[in-house]
Amino acid sequence: MMQRWWQAPGQWAGSMIIVGLVVLAGVSLLPWVVDPTVIKVADKLLPPSLQHGFGTDQLGRDVLGLVMRGAVASLSVAFVAVGIGAALGVPLGMLAAAREGWLNQAILRANDFIFAFPALVIAILLHGTIGAGMVNAMVAIGIFNVPVFTRMAFGRAQPIWTLDFIRASRLCGKGDLGIAVGHVLPLILGAVIVQITIQLGFAILAEAGLSYVGLGVTPPTPSWGRMLNEAQTLIGVAPRLALIPGAAIALAVLGFTLLGDALSGLVDPRRQVYRP
Secondary structure (H helix, E strand, O other): OHHHHHHOOOHHHHHHHHHHHHHHHHHHOOOOOOOOOOOOHHHOOOOOOOOOOOOEOOOOOEHHHHHHHHHHHHHHHHHHHHHHHHHHHHHHHHHHHHOOOHHHHHHHHHHHHHHOOOHHHHHHHHHHHHOOOHHHHHHHHHHHHHHHHHHHHHHHHOOHHHOHHHHHHHHOOOOHHHHHHHHHHHHHHHHHHHHHHHHHHHHHHHHHHHHHOOOOOOOOOOOHHHHHHHHHHHOOOOOHHHHHHHHHHHHHHHHHHHHHHHHHHHHOHHHOOOOO
16 A cells, blocks of 8 residues: 555645645744734835745735744644544444434434535624634534535445444444444545545635635634735735735645545545556
């Protein structure tokens, strides 16, 4: 598998993009790095230079620093939200696959009901209770990811429960929980990891969308989505203020998509290409 990993197309680019984003986010949090949220109106809309790699915005803030610090918010929201979705959705999907009858139907129908509400609608509903902010974005995107993982886990686990070795385990007195953890989960774990990687890209895009409409990360914490919102009135004056965070969002989504596609080719035998 490791040999196929190194030969998988797209894994190099995806891995390098993700590692680069993580490094930039980590560097932006170092104590000796200048805080990009400091407002210097006298330095507003400066062009790119050695001092300001991407120039400054309408408030005199360093755009490069804002993009780097914005990666912290985007990655944090994405990892926590997808973690919520996987932690709740995978067990629910495995439970629905193991138990037929009313419990199976209840889980699947509730799953369809939640899936009908986009993350934006969930964020609007949460806005009235907990307000806007990073927690709001994490919870909204996390709830939206639950049915995604439930469906995936159910589809992968259901055929496994009909296999002979599962029936043999039951005849030996092993309970459903032991079978699920000891036999079913290891067989679907690869697909779960692939789904997590793909959903991380979607979560970054969702976080940017929520922040753009004011339901995500709130000031003064930098956010790529809010940078786009603040730059929309300055497109004719300084288009780089919109192009740079837009490119960061696209690059992050591309990195996770490439990595997820490469991992999918490893865990799915139908997509593996023979190489002598």
